[in-house]
Amino acid sequence: MLCKISFSSDSQIHLPTSYNYIIQSILYKFINEESYANFMHNQGYIFNNRSYKLFSFSNILERPLLIDRKKKRFVFPKDISLYFSSVDNDFFRYVFNSIINADKYVNIGQNTAVISKIEFIRQDVSQKEIVAAMSPITIYSTLLTPENNKKTYYYNPYEKEFSSYIRKNLIHKYIALYGDDPTNDNFLIVPKRDIHESIIKYKGFIIKGHTGTFEIEGAQELMDIAFCAGLGGKNSQGMGLIVKEEILKQK
Structure with a gap:
């Protein structure tokens, strides 16, 4: 399954050019069930001593308004969005429950935002x-x-x-x-x-x-x-x- 999350801030969103860890941390924090969070953080699905977490997320979908190459930072608009996907419906359930029960604000790096929209998208996949x-x-x-x-x-x-x-x-x-x-x-x-x-x-x-x-x-x-x-x-x-x-x- 595919999910699209949109965030809104009162001001432009400043992020380092390599912001993957920030987005990953947000998704992990959304998992509000302790045993499942521990499984995803520390174990995952194992094959040949390798761990596969079996979820992914996209780049921020909106283009940056400015690229500060000296400081290695992007300046994004006030409203941004991204996709994430997982093999496990529990992942979506925990994330969704966390979002609807969470405090009003979400920290995206040093930026404060609210979740303005969450959309589940069905992809009918052929061969x-x-x-x-x-x-x-x-x-x-x-x-x-x-x-x-x-x-x-x-x-x-x-x-x-x-x-x-x-x-x-x-x-x-x-x-x-x-x-x-x-x-x-x-x-x-x-x-x-x-x-x-x-x-x-x-x-x-x-x-x-x-x-x-x-x-x-x-x-x-x-x-x-x-x-x-x-x-x-x-x-x-x-x-x-x-x-x-x-x-x-x-x-």
Whole structure:
């Protein structure tokens, strides 16, 4: 499922250019059930000793009014919005209950805002879709240099490994969620247009990914995971949320 949250402030909203941690923290704070919050923070869904939180969120949908490159900050309008998605309806239930019972104001970094609207959006997913990456899709490998140092290599959408590794990542997410292999594990992602590299910092670490329009095709099991949990890695850090292009055209 997909959810859109809108925030309103009395003044322009100032955020660092890498604001993913701020948005992630807001979503975690919305989970008002202790055991579930602990599960999402500290455990997640496990496969091969890897934890998958199986939710994602988008970039802020509105364009910044100003980019202060010296201070590395965005100045957004007073009203902003974003998408988030999850495989787990409990996630939405806890977030929604928290929102309707919360104090009036929400802190977005050093900004004070109110939640002006929350909208749940149904995406009827077929086995072939044109999608927009609303936050960068990242997929990578950890390699050893000749000096025996570890190096992270991020794949771009035009390398064959990009689609192959995203497919493997979806399979691992499926197994982590359901405890078994999907009955069909076909999946392919192809870049279509407006592909742009994005570089963000998350807790001091660099993450590279790509936004743009993609065509994805695959087994229904993996297509559903892709839309709910996000494509590629680092989803719970605000990477890889996708939305059907036709839904964006309706807005």
